[in-house]
Amino acid sequence: MRNLWAFLILAAAVALFAAALVFVPRSSSRATLRIFIWEEYIDPEVLALFEKEFAVAVTEDNYGSNEDLRAKLQAGASGYDLVVPSEYMVTLLARDGLLVELDLSRIPNLRNISARFRDPSYDPGHRHSVPYLWGVSGIGYNRQRVQPPPSSWGDLFEPERLTPYAGRVSLLNDMREVIGAALIHLGHSPNTVDPLELEEAKNLLLKQKAFVAKYDSEGFEDSLVSGETVMAHGWSGEVATARTQNSELEFAIPKEGTLMFVDSWAIPRGGPNRDLALEFINFTLRPEVSARIVNFVNYASANEEARTLVDPAVLTGPAYFLPEGVKFWWVEDLGDANKLYEQVWTELKGR
């Protein structure tokens, strides 16, 4: 027994040292830009181009949700130079004093931003954020298996229309997206603070739950591709990526309107390389750089000038497709009224 353990430990130690020798992060005297961003949300080629042009190093760490990001910033995990929160999270982080005010004179390429995202309500005057990529939630579906194709939230919420697809439908595992979609279907605002309207949404969601296979924000596109689900509440860019693997998939934006998100560059307080961060934001707003990012990530860019340079297949796919006359909402932070949403959510999951 003793020899065995000794050998194992020795082998592990050797492996450890070998790994350490091979993998020890190269320390360089060059300035380092530390980006904290969603997984697969920027083309590594773009980082390499920036490193080359400005003779700096760039490191990338990933987070999985706005909430993860917030927990880390609240904990004072400064040391990151750039983060990419969604719109409502920009409001929250700015309110808590966790973001630095931007010197917009350092970001001349801001003029490339499309009118839709200029001076947004969640961050008036771009004081703390610069729009990066955006998307909408809608209904991803398999056109061979869902007939007629869904066109309204009713196709995802009304029991009679759901019956043929019972247990083959998924919803996002996201409180505001799910309750918001139910509210829009009922003709209310997804940012309502009216308890009666929320009560109505709760009853609808509880009825719908019997038909739902799962609430899933990460794997819903896997399930669409594999055929495990035939209809899924999901985000445009994920469905666009899934379509590259299964050509039967389509994305519908319900005619009543839907929620839109925009992820934005922001500089957390305490980030060591503020100048470099501003330089990087400006760099990503160059049309050719933005287009390269879109082609890699499959989400639409807030950069209007990039549009003509984007791969036509992406441009005509779910990422950029926005039907005329459809209404879009941002998720707004509701302060104390968040509690109302939380109660609906807890009851939906607690039952």
Add this chain to the structure above:
Amino acid sequence: MAEARSGVAAEGAEEAPMDRLLRGLLALNAVSAYAFLYLPIAVLILFSFSASRYASVWGGFSFRWYIHLFRDSAVRDALANSLFIAGLASVLATVMGTLLALGLERRRGHRHAARWDAAVTLPILIPDIVQGISLLLFFVLSFSALERLLGWRPTLGRTTVILAHTAFAISYVAVVVRARLAGMSRTLEEAAMDLGATEWQVLHRVTLPLVWPGVLGGGLLAFTLSLDEFVITFFTTGPGATTLPIQVWSMVRRGVTPEINALSSLILILSIVLVTLSLAVQRKR
């Protein structure tokens, strides 16, 4: 007499099939339990060779994701971080856990012995989410205090993860080493003492060699647990200190790719090879 003998014979004849049945059932249970443990591993390895972007569908045989893996610097950095953290945390925990176990053994029969035993197991038994969150709060508050006192604010990173992992790993090491100590006789130590050895000499020359397998076993367990620790790591990690489980967690946000399978398969195969080799080496001796 004849009756009695036939009775015994009958009982013996009855027992044999019963024994065989029981043994068969036990073997069947063991085989199915191992099948249960290894079934998802087989699926994991199989789908690591899928050409599809998603790990849930088979897209034809391909080494695509292994090639991708070797070019993925984020995964490589995460692997380096994980090995570094697990290595350092398990060494620290092994040293402190072993000392703790030795110290507790010396106190056997002491008034507070039972309380100490309970205290040693607590870090194993407190839910990891509770430990993770409390450590995050602790680091935040103590960092602010440091900033106010010294004007210097540390950040979360590899160091904080190592501090946190060591805290729970000490328990595992101490429990394993204690189990080893419990089955050990004291005579050698006492003889050494009688011959005039100092406390340190006894520990170093007699006790430690005797408990060595327990120490190594505890260290290996600590290393293994640190390598796959997610919740506590999640709350205590910072810039540039992404570990493998954290990397995987953020990777699945845009769909599970077979790259994750390829990575897990490589780690598994490496550990299986290691175990097989060591068993083979042992057989030769």
Add this chain to the structure above:
Amino acid sequence: MNGTQEELTGASRFRPGWLLLPASVWWMVFFVMPLGILAAISFLRPGSPVEWSLTAGNYGRLLDPLLLKVFLRSLVMAAAATAVCLAIGYPMAYFMARQPPRLQKLLYFLTLIPLWANSLALTYAWMVLLRSDGVLERGLRWAGAIGPADDLRLLYTPASVVLGLVYWYLPFMVYPLYASLEKFDWRLLDAAMDLGATRWTALHRVMLPLTMPGIIGGCLLVFIPALGNFVVPQLMGGAKQALIGNVIQERFLSQPQDWPLGSALAMTMMVLVTAAVWAYFRYAREEHALG
């Protein structure tokens, strides 16, 4: 009896205090102090993230029927997973302990190896196996056990959550059981049967009591982490039914944050766990005293 001898010879010469020092200091800083902060927060009012005024109301808020239901569900799930682990693990450890030493070692490592793979990746592998039209259903269909249109709906059920928990924690049930069965003197069983005990009585009256520390140890190692697990219910349960781990995690991270409620939940869980462990060691000591 051994104790007195020790006190006469060993204890007088050994000064073991310093051996306990490094670990004690480490735990004081990185275990006790953090838990103290958590305990303090559970008595503050929720704010952004907390307001600096004292209240005991957070513990009152735990009596919300919905939360109690979630807590009860978590207890049932964790207990079910523990029971299944014990039912599989005990005979498994028994089987291991009766093999020749070399085979024992191999079997032991075989239970250790799955822990080396990323547990998230293994959970996804289970989902590939169990999902509608997944590996398992296709296999059964191919074997003719189910019809081509049958949909078993194995995944996203309470049963699949229990299965996931059993998979995560089975090795932790097997280790302590194996450790106590390995030390077990098998001649005791033969002796009992020679004295006229039936096989069942011998197992029940001799082996079970002597391996009870292993049983309880294994049960604690499975039940407690299973109680706090939030990844398995989210992935294999389809996030349809919250367990207590999900609620704690959400109150700390998701909007609206409520750190005091999360802390109160965590503290309650911790007190229950500590009580269980304390009871276990009391029990173990009494058993020891009797034996």
